Amino acid sequence: MPITEIKPVDILVPLRRQEARGNYETARRMRSSIGQVFRYAVATARADHDPTFALRDALITPKVQHMAALTKREDFARLLQVIWTYEAGSEITRSALKLMAMLYTRPGELRLAHWNEFDFEKRVWTLPEERMKMRRPHHKPLAEPVIAILKDLRSQTGSRVRVFPSLTGKDRSISENTMNQALRRMSFTREEMTSHGFRSSASTLLNESGLWNPDAIEAELAHADTNQVRRIYHRALYWEERVKMADWWADEVLTMARGR
16 A cells, blocks of 8 residues: 555554454554654655554553562572572573572573673673663673672583573573573472562662662662763762672672571
């Protein structure tokens, strides 16, 4: 069809097909992508308007499902004790879960890590912008227990580009499902804990400790700050506190893992 003849109802038909399958988020993303095409057409004088604008309230809003997480200290401690004593599965997966507990990054940020991103001497992990949700580099301070785990792992995978290489693919990393399946084998259901849930666990317990500035915790989680000046200021202002917090949290994780 000529783009100028496409009406909102023509776009709604394929979107409804997705909704009928229960793919509510897919339908919303499709509407957004189609809208980008029309807005480009308007900008280049190929169309007069974006018909997807009229469909903003026509689609079903998907129910937000929060990632399951153990946020009570005793429950999180029980999880850590299982991870630290778990013998089944690969050492790569166990190390990934230990580092998720200590570093609480997004799962993809950790499992796709490359060895050249880590500077053990400066105790810094530099995550490249292409792997960050907000598309800007992020620096994580490394506590000594974290470095110890990484050095042990390096004896196994240090000859590879990826820190957590897949056992089934030469140039692939382990998947998020690998970590989640390990949690299932440890008897934690998907309603109790996910690999993404380590972020909520750490955030909750760090805030409840009352020892750290909430903005420092947010900076460590790499949450977005829409004000660029404020973001740069906070990154510089809270770095020393984040280093101390990383050391404290790693010690706290080990204390819980040892059942103390």
